Amino acid sequence: MATEDxxxxxxxxxxxxxxxxxxxxxxxxxxxxxxxxxxxxxxxxPSNALLFQQSIHPQITLLNLKFPSSEVGLPEDIENFGSITSPENGL
Known part of the structure; x- marks a missing residue:
């Protein structure tokens, strides 16, 4: 049992x-x-993964999920705070 743990x-x-x-x-x-x-x-x-996927360690798994921008009233390309182009788009 100890070996299994x-x-x-x-x-x-x-x-x-x-x-x-x-x-x-x-x-x-x-x-x-x-x-x-x-x-x-x-x-x-996917958009955020582009910022760092080339620098991650090979042993790290990357799971990309579609951000529901349009479902929450944001333009399609808004996936992080750096993408916000106007106050109406996110704050």
Whole structure:
């Protein structure tokens, strides 16, 4: 039984706050966990993934989900605070 518990890996899911500076810290933190044997997954949107997907560790899983912009009254290309072009689009 002890061997079975020892062989299981910890699974962690990271969900970023969608501000560019937070994405950088999230990738760094996720990399620390992944390089220490943790199964690490970042949940993000396609537009945000473009900002960091080239710099993530190969052991990190990236899960892209469509952001429901139109369903909440935002233009299609608004997926983070950096994309907001006017006060009417997000605040």
């Amino acid at each position: 020892h062989d299981r890996k910890l699974n962690m899911i990271f969900l970023p706050y969608f501000v560019t500076s937070h994405l950088i810290l999230l990738v760094d933190t996720t990399s620390l966990f992944a390089t220490r044997g943790v199964n690490a997954t970042i949940i993000t949107t």
